[in-house]
Amino acid sequence: xxxxxxxxxxxxxxxxxxxxxxxxxxxxxxxxxxxxxxxxxxxxxxxxxxxxxxxxxxxxxxxxxxxxxxxxxxxxxxxxxxxxxxxxxxxxxxxxxxxxxxxxxxxxxxxxxxxxxxxxxxxxxxxxxxxxxxxxxxxxxxxxxxxxxxxxxxxxxxxxxxxxxxxxxxxxxxxxxxxxxxxxxxxxxxxxxxxxxxxxxxxxxxxxxxxxxxxxxxxxxxxxxxxxxxxxxxxxxxxxxxxxxxxxxxxxxxxxxxxxxxxxxxxxxxxxxxxxxxx
Numbered sequence: 001x002x003x004x005x006x007x008x009x010x011x012x013x014x015x016x017x018x019x020x021x022x023x024x025x026x027x028x029x030x031x032x033x034x035x036x037x038x039x040x041x042x043x044x045x046x047x048x049x050x051x052x053x054x055x056x057x058x059x060x061x062x063x064x065x066x067x068x069x070x071x072x073x074x075x076x077x078x079x080x081x082x083x084x085x086x087x088x089x090x091x092x093x094x095x096x097x098x099x100x101x102x103x104x105x106x107x108x109x110x111x112x113x114x115x116x117x118x119x120x121x122x123x124x125x126x127x128x129x130x131x132x133x134x135x136x137x138x139x140x141x142x143x144x145x146x147x148x149x150x151x152x153x154x155x156x157x158x159x160x161x162x163x164x165x166x167x168x169x170x171x172x173x174x175x176x177x178x179x180x181x182x183x184x185x186x187x188x189x190x191x192x193x194x195x196x197x198x199x200x201x202x203x204x205x206x207x208x209x210x211x212x213x214x215x216x217x218x219x220x221x222x223x224x225x226x227x228x229x230x231x232x233x234x235x236x237x238x239x240x241x242x243x244x245x246x247x248x249x250x251x252x253x254x255x256x257x258x259x260x261x262x263x264x265x266x267x268x269x270x271x272x273x274x275x276x277x278x279x
C-alpha cells in the first residue's frame with residue numbers, strides 16, 4: 001500500500017460486532033484511520049470511543065454505499081484497505097427457505113461486497129495502490145446439509161475474488177480472501193436458530209435437529225476460535241508486503257480446506273454425512 005502521506009485509511013463493513021468490531025480495533029492499534037460501518041450504529045459506540053469513524057451503511061442499499069464511499073473520499077482523499085466483512089448465514093432445507101431469503105443472503109454476502117469493490121476500485125486504481133480483503137469462509141470450500149444457500153454465497157465470493165485478484169493486479173491493487181472456520185460470534189446462533197425455525201418440523205425435522213446439535217457444539221469451549229484471531233489474520237493480509245491469495249484461520253480451518261482439496265467427493269460426502277447424521 002502507498003502509505004507515504006499520512007496514516008493508511010481502512011473501511012471495515014459489519015463493524016457492529018464480532019469479526020468486524022475486532023478488526024476495526026486491531027487496525028486502529030496498527031495506526032490506521034478506520035471507518036467502521038454497519039446498520040446498527042448504536043452498537044459501534046465503543047469503536048467510536050476507541051477512535052474509529054462510525055456511521056450507518058446498509059450493503060443492500062446502493063445509495064447508502066455510494067454516500068458512504070463519497071464521505072470517506074471527501075474526508076480522507078483515499079481508501080487504502082477495504083475489508084468486506086458484512087455477511088450472515090441463514091440455514092434451512094432448500095425447499096423450506098423462502099426464495100426471498102435466499103436472494104437476501106446473496107444481496108448481503110455477494111452483491112453488497114461486489115458493489116463496494118466497484119465503488120472503491122476507481123480510487124485505488126488512480127493511486128495504483130490498495131488492498132481488498134474479502135471475508136469468505138471455509139464454507140466457501142466445503143458444504144453441509146441445510147446450508148446450501150449460505151455455502152452458495154461463499155463459493156461465489158471465492159470465485160469472484162480469485163478473478164478479481166487477476167483483474168486488478170496490473171493496477172497495483174491486491175485482493176485477499178480470509179477463510180474463517182468456526183468462530184465465537186453471533187453468526188452460529190443466527191444460523192442454527194433459522195434452521196430450526198424453517199426445518200425443525202416437517203419432512204426434514206429429524207436431520208435438521210441433528211444439524212442444530214452439531215452447530216451448537218461449535219460454541220462449546222475449545223471448539224471455536226475468537227474474533228480476535230481472525231482480526232489478527234486480517235491485519236496481516238492488510239499490511240504484509242506480499243499477501244497470500246487466501247488465509248484459512250481458526251481451529252480446523254486449514255485441515256478442512258486441505259481435506260476438501262484432497263478427498264474424492266464420495267469420501268468427503270461420507271465424512272459430512274456421518275457428522276450430520278445424513279445417510
